[in-house]
Amino acid sequence: MTTTAQTERIMMLPSDQDSSGRTFGAEELAYVKEVLESGTLTTTKGKFGKMLEQKFAEKFEAKYAYACTSGSAAIHIAVAAINPNPGDEIVTTSITDMGALAPLMYRGAVPVFAEVDTKTLNVTAKTIEKALSPRTKAIIVTHLFGNPCEMDDIMALAKERNLPVIEDSAQTFLAKVNGKYAGTIGDIGCFSLQQGKHMTTGEGGMVVTNDDALARHMFLYINKAWGYGDANPDHYFMALNYRVSELQAAAALGQLEKLEECVQNRIRTADILTEMLQGIDGIETPKIAENASHVYWKYCLTVDDSKIEGGSVGMANLLKVKNIFSAPRYIVKPAFMCQVFQEKKTLGDSQFPFNLARSEAIDYRMENYPDTAKALHDVLVLPWNEKYTNAHVEYIAENVRAAVETLRK
Numbered sequence: 001m002t003t004t005a006q007t008e009r010i011m012m013l014p015s016d017q018d019s020s021g022r023t024f025g026a027e028e029l030a031y032v033k034e035v036l037e038s039g040t041l042t043t044t045k046g047k048f049g050k051m052l053e054q055k056f057a058e059k060f061e062a063k064y065a066y067a068c069t070s071g072s073a074a075i076h077i078a079v080a081a082i083n084p085n086p087g088d089e090i091v092t093t094s095i096t097d098m099g100a101l102a103p104l105m106y107r108g109a110v111p112v113f114a115e116v117d118t119k120t121l122n123v124t125a126k127t128i129e130k131a132l133s134p135r136t137k138a139i140i141v142t143h144l145f146g147n148p149c150e151m152d153d154i155m156a157l158a159k160e161r162n163l164p165v166i167e168d169s170a171q172t173f174l175a176k177v178n179g180k181y182a183g184t185i186g187d188i189g190c191f192s193l194q195q196g197k198h199m200t201t202g203e204g205g206m207v208v209t210n211d212d213a214l215a216r217h218m219f220l221y222i223n224k225a226w227g228y229g230d231a232n233p234d235h236y237f238m239a240l241n242y243r244v245s246e247l248q249a250a251a252a253l254g255q256l257e258k259l260e261e262c263v264q265n266r267i268r269t270a271d272i273l274t275e276m277l278q279g280i281d282g283i284e285t286p287k288i289a290e291n292a293s294h295v296y297w298k299y300c301l302t303v304d305d306s307k308i309e310g311g312s313v314g315m316a317n318l319l320k321v322k323n324i325f326s327a328p329r330y331i332v333k334p335a336f337m338c339q340v341f342q343e344k345k346t347l348g349d350s351q352f353p354f355n356l357a358r359s360e361a362i363d364y365r366m367e368n369y370p371d372t373a374k375a376l377h378d379v380l381v382l383p384w385n386e387k388y389t390n391a392h393v394e395y396i397a398e399n400v401r402a403a404v405e406t407l408r409k
């Protein structure tokens with residue numbers, strides 16, 4: 001039996017997990033070859049680590065950028081620079097990666113989870129404000145999926161309360177808010193170079209800042225707090241080795257040179273999808289602030305299950321058959337529902353730093369977070385990639401539309 005119906009067609013989408021959706025080529029190879037031939041693989045002696053940091057800072061229009069081993073390391077370095085006292089609170093988001101949370105506990109800080117906007121899944125000034133207390137030491141905002149938080153309001157609140165802001169920009173490279181890049185608006189920005197991010201070296205991270213003192217502290221924290229270049233260097237405080245190697249830096253430099261094109265391609269194709277999905281009752285395309293750009297790490301739809309049978313999960317099941325591997329409900333449960341928070345499994349039996357916390361600050365229960373529950377329930381995260389062509393986007397649009405029609409109540 002043959003069929004010519006368009007919807008019977010199965011297409012392979014480029015994937016960020018292999019070369020089909022990644023951009024490594026002659027540029028990275030040439031840099032990596034140069035490193036190997038030089039015989040110098042440590043960034044303390046080689047030139048690629050320094051070049052990467054300088055070019056990254058230039059690209060993001062920040063004063064300082066430092067490379068480190070992961071996005072989790074970047075958060076650890078940022079929190080260390082804020083230097084909380086044990087038991088201090090850091091307000092963060094209920095929807096984030098564990099790599100953005102474990103470093104808080106390692107530094108003795110108690111994560112206090114702010115609610116999220118049900119459409120963007122991002123924290124807002126309003127939700128952060130409700131989570132503040134006299135013990136708040138800092139705010140971490142996470143720009144989810146490539147869509148920046150509403151930074152004007154958040155920075156105004158932070159200024160009023162005299163609190164530093166760390167931006168977790170692991171999913172958001174080169175998004176702009178009022179002409180400034182996400183990650184450079186707060187006090188410190190953190191990026192991840194993990195396999196699935198906009199630019200990658202498999203694992204890796206970057207921190208950026210415009211502040212001299214924070215930059216100095218972060219540089220030291222990456223380097224066991226050894227005062228490289230000082231007249232009388234010493235290990236000034238407790239810190240780890242979070243350096244990347246020259247090999248990683250070389251590959252990252254090649255990736256950085258392709259970042260603008262990667263982001264522009266993602267925006268161009270995402271805009272086409274948004275256009276093609278207008279006016280479909282029961283699903284909503286991404287909500288983006290007027291003064292901001294979305295750089296589409298992923299493309300999120302919200303699905304109304306009062307109109308569509310099975311909601312986001314129903315949609316995902318139909319799309320999967322078409323080789324479109326979406327994530328309904330994203331991380332499914334908020335971070336605070338994970339064992340580490342529910343059972344306070346940290347250092348030995350101490351429950352540190354939760355043992356120092358106000359009980360209201362660590363009341364990690366679903367019923368305290370109705371908007372987080374709603375946001376996760378409705379969201380359908382579509383994979384996105386810089387190598388999508390118009391044909392890929394039309395294929396996705398066609399199948400989203402078909403799934404909605406099949407499941408319409």
Ligand SMILES: *Cc1c(COP(=O)(O)O)cnc(C)c1O
Pocket residue numbers: 070071072073096097099100142168170171192193194203204205
């Ligand atoms: C990927 C990611 C991290 C952690 O980065 P790793 O490089 O995997 O350690 C942190 N926060 C967010 C929002 C992420 O998406």
